[in-house]
Amino acid sequence: MAKIAPRAEDLLDWYDQHARTLPWRVPPLSNARPDPYRIWLSEVMLQQTTVAAVKEYFARFTALWPSVDDLAAAPDDRVMGEWAGLGYYARARNLLKCARVVSADHGGIFPDTEEGLQKLPGIGPYTAAAIAAIAFDRPAVVMDGNVERVMARLHDIHTPLPAAKPELKEQAAALTPDTRPGDYAQAVMDLGATICTPRSPACGICPWRDPCAARAAGTAPELPRKTPKKAKPTRRGIAYLARTADGHWLLEKRPDKGLLGGMLGWPGSPWADADPQEDPPLDADWHDVGEEALHTFTHFHLRLGLRVAQIGHSTDVIPTLYRRDTDAEFRLLSPGDFRPSDLPTIMRKAFDLGHGKLETLRDTRP
DNA sequence: AAATCGTGGCA
DNA sequence: TTGCCAAGATT
Numbered sequence: 001m002a003k004i005a006p007r008a009e010d011l012l013d014w015y016d017q018h019a020r021t022l023p024w025r026v027p028p029l030s031n032a033r034p035d036p037y038r039i040w041l042s043e044v045m046l047q048q049t050t051v052a053a054v055k056e057y058f059a060r061f062t063a064l065w066p067s068v069d070d071l072a073a074a075p076d077d078r079v080m081g082e083w084a085g086l087g088y089y090a091r092a093r094n095l096l097k098c099a100r101v102v103s104a105d106h107g108g109i110f111p112d113t114e115e116g117l118q119k120l121p122g123i124g125p126y127t128a129a130a131i132a133a134i135a136f137d138r139p140a141v142v143m144d145g146n147v148e149r150v151m152a153r154l155h156d157i158h159t160p161l162p163a164a165k166p167e168l169k170e171q172a173a174a175l176t177p178d179t180r181p182g183d184y185a186q187a188v189m190d191l192g193a194t195i196c197t198p199r200s201p202a203c204g205i206c207p208w209r210d211p212c213a214a215r216a217a218g219t220a221p222e223l224p225r226k227t228p229k230k231a232k233p234t235r236r237g238i239a240y241l242a243r244t245a246d247g248h249w250l251l252e253k254r255p256d257k258g259l260l261g262g263m264l265g266w267p268g269s270p271w272a273d274a275d276p277q278e279d280p281p282l283d284a285d286w287h288d289v290g291e292e293a294l295h296t297f298t299h300f301h302l303r304l305g306l307r308v309a310q311i312g313h314s315t316d317v318i319p320t321l322y323r324r325d326t327d328a329e330f331r332l333l334s335p336g337d338f339r340p341s342d343l344p345t346i347m348r349k350a351f352d353l354g355h356g357k358l359e360t361l362r363d364t365r366p
Numbered sequence: 367a368a369a370t371c372g373t374g375g376c377a
Numbered sequence: 378t379t380g381c382c383a384a385g386a387t388t
Binding site: 193 | 386
């Protein structure tokens with residue numbers, strides 16, 4: 001029985017009828033070109049992040065900063081605060097760097113080639129190809145998790161990831177068309193997101209069901225294979241939430257490098273595998289919150305012990321803040337300046353738990 | 367080049 | 378409950 005070769009045209013026909021409506025997307029067959037700024041912003045937000053999580057952030061960012069020049073002019077703290085909760089905060093730092101390079105060095109115009117795009121901060125092989133294809137309709141080979149999965153199944157490739165990447169890219173390159181490459185790139189990703197899903201793929205309604213080798217072999221649900229991941233260790237630490245008599249909160253701006261880099265957080269001990277050590281940022285009547293903030297990062301679990309204290313007036317606290325030997329900068333934020341939504345999730349969890357304890361202290365010990 | 371870097375949803 | 382997963386980049 002002769003093997004049927006998959007055709008890009010069949011996928012495009014499916015896409016014309018089934019393309020999802022997305023805030024950053026121009027519908028197929030509309031003869032409109034998308035705004036490269038919005039494509040870039042959406043692609044950076046979508047790195048390792050679900051469409052559902054991105055939507056509200058994309059709406060807020062484009063409302064606050066409609067153009068790359070607007071974003072380039074924004075203060076760092078505002079952008080980091082708006083990114084809070086979305087994760088992978090290096091993306092936000094590189095987003096700003098990239099906006100400022102495009103604004104200052106390229107007149108606010110994004111490069112229209114893969115090579116030019118990939119020179120910019122935060123734009124790697126995938127994002128450069130995606131912007132080149134979607135925004136400029138160039139026949140770039142767009143490789144993301146969806147494309148890897150679709151290619152592995154289409155050709156019944158059992159080599160585990162990431163070793164299979166070169167082979168999967170060869171197959172993807174052979175299929176990428178010269179006509180409508182932007183729609184094709186989005187079509188493969190839509191296929192992966194809605195039909196050729198990681199679990200329980202809907203092979204029966206797939207536009208590529210006939211040429212799919214894994215469907216014929218019955219192996220689609222178990223592809224692509226992946227090399228096993230390491231178990232996550234559990235680390236522990238202690239965070240200190242201090243509020244001044246006039247309602248200021250004592251936070252720190254974490255150093256730009258490393259975990260939660262550039263974000264606001266509560267002062268505290270290092271996070272280590274051993275039992276946590278007390279390490280308060282200043283002398284105060286610290287109270288144990290009695291409940292830990294639990295959180296799981298990419299490569300470890302965290303149990304964060306919490307201490308809270310009422311401290312003196314903000315104008316009296318400031319001189320004591322320079323005793324600590326750390327890369328982070330202390331910040332005393334007034335009630336008007338402190339927004340819990342500016343915090344990364346673990347720090348917001350700590351606030352939610354510690355805030356209530358502080359209210360209890362005030363009520364029971366006037 | 368293996369490790370690092372978030373978060374929320376889902377089975 | 379735990380592990381897996383999502384339009385990856387950086388070092």
